[in-house]
Amino acid sequence: MEGFSNIKNKLLAEQVQEQIYHYILELSMRPGDKLPNEFELGEKFGVGRSTIREAVKLLASRGVLEVRQGSGTYVVSTTPSDLDPLGLSGVEDKIALALDLVNVRLILEPGIAEMAALNATEESIRQLRYHCDQVEEKIKAGDLYIRDDIAFHTSVARCSGNMVVEQLIPIIDTAVLMFVNVTHQKLTKETIMTHRAIVDAIAAHDPIGAKTAMMMHMTYNRNMILKLMKEEKEQR
Structure with missing residues (x-):
């Protein structure tokens, strides 16, 4: 029974670490920001302090949190080391990084959507x-939807029926976690509209429609990034 109890506690800690991580993203916390203490986190997530302690250890091992003795727990990165396949978490200018990444996605994803429209199965x-x-x-509920957005683009890649594409898009999309607050939650209406257009075109096996819809989706994101870059430049 003790072994079962240990497994149960481990699984609970794994669940709570995800909740704490989403809490960090939802509050737009930055490296150097301090988390509430164990008691407050336990109250928030409805678990004991020992579970919070284990969850914090898990996030510390993934490079998200750092426990400083006598001081508290601090955010050191908003991107877990296992979700940074491109090794870009150290780039300081997140807006410039967002622009570079969306430029690469503009090259790749419209073509992938076109391929998806040709090869997608009913399933x-x-x-x-x-x-x-x-x-x-998630958007309508005001919840964080970044993981669902990643899953959507991964699903488009799977529709392509190309094994290389399926591996490529998740790598690009996980990098979006590094600048979740750059465009996400700012283009909600556009995201819903363009996602629907992409799905409808792929379901209709309309390659030109799918390519155009994905291009529109990426363009909305790119224009928002350019707008933010301009605003940041004007503030300097």
Whole structure:
């Protein structure tokens, strides 16, 4: 029974670490920001201090948190080391990074959507609709939807039926976590509209429509980044 109890506690700590991580993102916390103490976090997530302690250890091992004896727990990165496959977490100018990344995505993803429209199966389209619905539900509820957005783009890649593409898009999309607050939650209406257009075109096996819809989706993001860059430059 003790072994079962240990497994149960470990699973609970893993769940709570995800909740704490999303809490960090939702509050737009930055490296150097201090987390509430164990008691406050325990109250918030409805678990004991020992579970919070284990969850914090897990996030510390992933490079997100740092426990400073006698001082508290601090954010050191908003991107877990296991979710930074491109090794870009050290780049300081996140807006410039966002622009570079969206430029690469503009090269890749419209073509992938076109391929998806040609090769999508009924099952892959069903999965794509599910992830599209999840993003829309989270947006309307005011919840963080970054993971669902990643799942959506991964699903488009799966619709392409190309094994290399399927591996490539998740790598690019996980990098979006590094600048979640640059464009996300700012383009909610545009995200819902363009995601729906992408799904409808792929489901209709319309390659030109799918490519155009994905181009529009990426362009909205790129224009927002350029706008933010301009505002930042004017503030200097």
